[in-house]
Amino acid sequence: MKLIDKAEELLKDLFGYTAFRNGQKQIITQILDGKNSLGIMPTGGGKSLCYQIPALLLEGITLVISPLISLMKDQVDALNQLGIPATYLNSTVDRYEIEYRLQEIHNKQVKLVYIAPERLESFLPMIQEVEVSLVVVDEAHCISQWGHDFRPSYLSIGDIIKQLPKPTIIAALTATATAQVRQDIRDILQISDENTVLTSFQRSNLRFSVLHDQDKITFTEDYINRHPKQSGIIYCSTRKEVDSLYQYLLEKSYQVGRYHAGMSEDQREQAQEAFSYDRTPIIIATNAFGMGINKQNVRYVIHFNLPKNIESYYQEAGRAGRDGEESECILLYHGQDVRIQRFLVEQSELSQDRKKHEFQKLNTMYRYCFTQNCLQNTIIQYFDDPIETPCGKCHNCLAQEETSTKDYTIEAQKMFSCIRRMKERFGLSMVAKVLKGSKSKKVLDLALDKLSTYGILNDYTEKDIQQFGLILQSEGYIDSYTSSKNNLPLIRLTEKAIQVLKGEQNVYLRPIQTVSPSNWDKNTI
Ligand code: ADP
Ligand code: ZN
Numbered sequence: 071m072k073l074i075d076k077a078e079e080l081l082k083d084l085f086g087y088t089a090f091r092n093g094q095k096q097i098i099t100q101i102l103d104g105k106n107s108l109g110i111m112p113t114g115g116g117k118s119l120c121y122q123i124p125a126l127l128l129e130g131i132t133l134v135i136s137p138l139i140s141l142m143k144d145q146v147d148a149l150n151q152l153g154i155p156a157t158y159l160n161s162t163v164d165r166y167e168i169e170y171r172l173q174e175i176h177n178k179q180v181k182l183v184y185i186a187p188e189r190l191e192s193f194l195p196m197i198q199e200v201e202v203s204l205v206v207v208d209e210a211h212c213i214s215q216w217g218h219d220f221r222p223s224y225l226s227i228g229d230i231i232k233q234l235p236k237p238t239i240i241a242a243l244t245a246t247a248t249a250q251v252r253q254d255i256r257d258i259l260q261i262s263d264e265n266t267v268l269t270s271f272q273r274s275n276l277r278f279s280v281l282h283d284q285d286k287i288t289f290t291e292d293y294i295n296r297h298p299k300q301s302g303i304i305y306c307s308t309r310k311e312v313d314s315l316y317q318y319l320l321e322k323s324y325q326v327g328r329y330h331a332g333m334s335e336d337q338r339e340q341a342q343e344a345f346s347y348d349r350t351p352i353i354i355a356t357n358a359f360g361m362g363i364n365k366q367n368v369r370y371v372i373h374f375n376l377p378k379n380i381e382s383y384y385q386e387a388g389r390a391g392r393d394g395e396e397s398e399c400i401l402l403y404h405g406q407d408v409r410i411q412r413f414l415v416e417q418s419e420l421s422q423d424r425k426k427h428e429f430q431k432l433n434t435m436y437r438y439c440f441t442q443n444c445l446q447n448t449i450i451q452y453f454d455d456p457i458e459t460p461c462g463k464c465h466n467c468l469a470q471e472e473t474s475t476k477d478y479t480i481e482a483q484k485m486f487s488c489i490r491r492m493k494e495r496f497g498l499s500m501v502a503k504v505l506k507g508s509k510s511k512k513v514l515d516l517a518l519d520k521l522s523t524y525g526i527l528n529d530y531t532e533k534d535i536q537q538f539g540l541i542l543q544s545e546g547y548i549d550s551y552t553s554s555k556n557n558l559p560l561i562r563l564t565e566k567a568i569q570v571l572k573g574e575q576n577v578y579l580r581p582i583q584t585v586s587p588s589n590w591d592k593n594t595i
Contacts, residue, residue, distance in 0.1 A: 073102040073127055074095070074098065074099050074102060076127055077095075077098050077099075077102065077123045077124070077127060078090070080123050080126060080127075081119070081123065084126075084152055084153075084154075085119065085122075085123075085152070091115060091116045091269075092111075092115070092269045092270065093109060093111050093115065093120075093267050093268075093269035094116055094119055094120055096267045097109040097120040097241070097267050098119075098120055098123055098124055100265055100267070101120070101121070101124040101204065101239055101241055102124055102127060102128075104237060104239055105239070105262075105265045106239060106240040106241070106259065106260055106261040106262070106265060107239075107240075107241050107242070107261060107265045107266075107267065108210070108241075108242045108243075108244075108252065108255055108256060108259075108261045108265065108266045108267070109241065109242070109243045109244075109266075109267045109269075110243075110244055110245070110246075110247050110252065110266070110267070110268045110269070111243070111245060111269045112245055112269070112270075112271050112273055112388060113245045113385060113388040113389065113392070114388065114391075114392035115245070115269060117208070117243045117245070118145070120241065120243060121134065121204065121206040121241050121243070122149070122154070122182065124204060124239075124241075125181050125182045125203075125204060126154065126181060128203035128204055128239075129201060129203055130200065130201030130202050130203035130204075131175065131178070131180060131181060131182065131183055131200060131201065131202055131203065132181060132182045132183070132202075132203060132204040132205075132206060133183050133185060133197065133202055133204070133205045133206065134182060134183065134184045134185065134206040134208055135185055135186075135187055135190060135205065135206065135207050135208060135227060136184055136185075136186070136208040136209060137186065137187060137208075137209055137212055137221055137223070137224070138208070138209065139160045139161065139162060139186050140339070140342070141364070142158040142160060142184040142186075143158065143162075144364070145158075145184060146158050146182075146184060149182060154181060154182065155179060155180040155181050155182075156180055156181060156182035156183070156184070157171045157174060157175070157180045157182075157183055157184070158171075158183065158184035158185065159171060159172075159183065159184070159185045159186070159189050159193065160184075160185070160186040160189060161186065161188070161189075172196055175196070175200055176196070176199070176200060178200070186223075187221070187223040187224050187226075187227060188223045190226070190227065190230050191226065191230065194230055194233060197234065198233070198234065198235060201235075202234055202235075202238050203238065203239065204238065204239045204240075204241060205231055205234065205238055205239070205240050205241070206240075206241045206242075206243065207224075207227060207240065207241070207242040207243070207255075207259060208243055209243070209244060209245075210242035210243055210244040210247070210255045210259070211244040211245075211246055211247050211251050211255070211381075212224045213225070213227060213228070213242075213254065213255055213258055213259070214247075214250075214251040214254035214255060214258075215254070215424075216248075216250050216251050216254060216427070217246075217247065217251045217254070217381075218246070218378070218379055218381040218382050218431070227258070227259075228258040228259060231259065240259050240260070240261065242255050242259050242261060245385060245388070246381040246384060246385050246453070247453075248381070248452070248453060248454065249454050252266065268455070270450070270455060270458075271384075271449070271450040271453050271455045272446060272450055272455070272458055272461075273388060273391065273446070274446075274461065275391045275394050275395060275396050275397060276387070276388070276390060276391055276397055276398070276399050276446070277396070277397070277398050277399065277461075277463045277464055278387070278399050278400075278401075278445035278446055278449075278461075278464040278465065279398070279399070279400045279401070279445070279464060279465035280400075280401045280403055280438070280439050280445065280465055281400060281401070281402055281403065281465070282403045282404075282439075282537075283403070283404065284402050286374055286402050286404070287315070287318065289402065290304060290315070290319075290372060290374065290402075291319070291322070293370070293372065293400075294319070294324060294352065297369065297370065299351070300351065300369040300370065301345075301348060301351040301352065301365065301367050301368050301369055302351070302352050302353075302368060302369060302370040302371065302372065302390075303352075303353050303355060303359070303360070303368060303370075303371045303372070303386075303389060303390075304352065304353070304354045304355070304371075304372045304373075304374055305355060305356070305357065305359075305371065305372070305373050305374060305375070305377070305386055306354060306355070306356060306374045306375050307356065307357075307374075307375035307376070307377070307378075307407065307410055307411065307414070308356065308375075308410070309330040309331070309332045309356055311374065311375065312328050312329075312330050312354050312355060312356055313328065313330075315354050315374065316328040316354045319352075319354070324352065325349070325350045325351060325352060326350055326352045326353065326354060327341040327344050327345050327350035327352070327353045327354070328341060328353065328354045328355065329341045329342065329345075329353055329354075329355040329356070329358065329359040330355060330356040330358050330359070331356065331358040341353065342359070342363070345365065346363075346364075346365055348367075357377070357378075357382060357386065360385075360386060360389055363389055364392075365389070365392070366392045366393040367392075367393055367395070368389055368390045368391065368392065368397065369390065369391070369395070369397050369398065370390055370397060370398040370399070370400065371386060371387045371389055371390040371397075371398075371399050371400070372400045372401075372402065373386070373387070373399075373400065373401040373402060374402055375402070375404075375407045375410065376401070376403065376404075376407035376408060376410075376411055376435055376439070377401075377411075377435065378411050378414070378415075378428070378431070378432060378435070379428075379431035379432060379434055379435060380431070380434045380435060380438060380449060380452045381431075383401070383435065383438070383449075384449050384453075387399035387401075401438075401439065403439045405533075405536070408432070408435075408436070411432050411435075412429070412432065415428045415429060415432070416557070422557075425557060426552050426557060429552050429557055429559065430552060433550050433559065434452060436540055436543060436544065436550070437543070437544045438452075438544075439540070439544075440537070440540040440541045440543065440544040441466065441541075441544040441545070442466055442469075442470075442541065442544070442545065442579060442580055443460070443466060444460035444461050444464055444466055444467050445461075445464040445465060445466050445467075446458075446460075446461040446464055447460060447461065469580060470580070473580045473581065474580070475578040475579055475580050476578065476579065476580070476581055477576060477577070477578055478538075478577045478578070478579045479570065479576040479577045481527065481538065481577075482542060482547065482567075482570055482577040483570060483571055484505065484523065484526045484527055485501070485505060485527070485535070485538065485539060485542065486547070486563055486567045486568075486570060486571050487523055487571060488501055488504055488505050488521070488523035488526070489501055489548070489561060489562065489563055489567075490563060490571075491521045491522065491523050492504065492518065492521070494560070494561065494562035494563065495560060496560060496561070497558055497559050497560050497561060498536055498539045498540070498543075498548075498550075498559075498561050499536060500512070500513070500518075501535075501539065501561065502532050502533075502535040502536045502539060503518075503532060504518050504519075504521060504523060504524055504525075505523065505524075505525070505526060505527040505528075505530075505535050506525065506527060506528055506530070506531070506532045506535055507519075507524055507525025507526075507528045508532065539561070541579060542567075542577075543561070545577075545579070546564060546566050547563070547564055547566050547567040547570065547577070548561050548562070548563060548564065548567060549561065549562050549563070549564050
């Protein structure tokens, strides 16, 4: 019997599933053929099986490197329940127990060993002695400095793996990776291009919405009321905001929990457990919550604030609907959240280069928040996935059904010529001030009121002009770049804008909406 047939048998008889999911079979086949592999699958796509099944079929042990210490116990327990011998080594296990487990490994009494990256080095002499058939690097994006969750403890993985006796197969798995991060993972772990398995990032059971300028608390409370008994995650960008929303909802007797890095480990564990078992079906959290959360029935994820980039957003939002049921992902956009995110980057200890990179990634969030295209498509396009037909149910797809586009060519031309007259050396907020005809000190000091484009959009509010600019940016007319002097985001025109200026192209957009399309509520889950 071929190994892959045995794999199929295990899938059915041991794990109890009828068929492999997209990508699983290919990754498993490659691993069983001894090929180093990179698997990129959306959250909930079923990455664990991709190495658990080969682990059972390969001679030696399988080492699973994972940063998710809190999850190891659960995973090992689940495997043990299926009768699969597995164990884990991390800082939560005391010295004597470690000794005992090492002995077990030595005696070949286990098939899978989960290990935290920090532990790898000290464990190396030991693994050189036992036969390791497969090394799995879970959450492999953590290895890349360009990933959104780079972990220094992952840096040494590549070197340590090189010291393992051959032939050890390497499998790297992640839910989020841009082309650059993928290349990084392949370089560090010596995986060839053709052994990369990318399953579609589309999550067709998720409905995405971006709502602008809502009263966030009212919206959230109302949403919870309209979805009683459902489980949801509400992400905020700061601990302070988590605490205040949590207090507010608690005082109103909602069953809510909270989670952030400022809480003690015990408190966090309890909060996570109460959420998992639906004792508090709603949790308010910072992004410290969730990596590796395995709750299946999360029906909605609301982002109370703007996340720092698309990868984080998709990973967090993707925690909704892991069971495949229809679920909702809502982002509440407020201009000032961008400033908070910029501030968080600015005051971080990242290098100058790195900060610049983070700012650029923050810009991708703008694109998402202001695009008029299908939101699901906007995300998968970011991950270099081929575009699918529009999802037909996101906020933008619904708005499109309801509202027709208008010709904004004249307004766009005015904005573009203003950007040009300002020599493409300013940010959008200054451009908006000039177009509005602002008398702000900075405008006057720089004599920008002398430009012929000064005040030519004064029928609009400054905020509307800014929003208009952000939409034009999303639609690819304006390009944002980072000033090398002070990291401020500046804007310039793209070729597409030049064509509009020359009168060769018209600009059609839906009117800038602050209200939701009326069919949104009707369709709400
Ligand atoms: P990931 O690590 O990719 O986020 P998991 O490995 O935790 O996802 O799998 C998510 C869920 O999907 C789990 O509950 C798992 O049991 C289930 N699952 C995995 N593979 C299959 C399959 N082939 N058929 C049905 N369910 C599956
Ligand atoms: Zn859509």
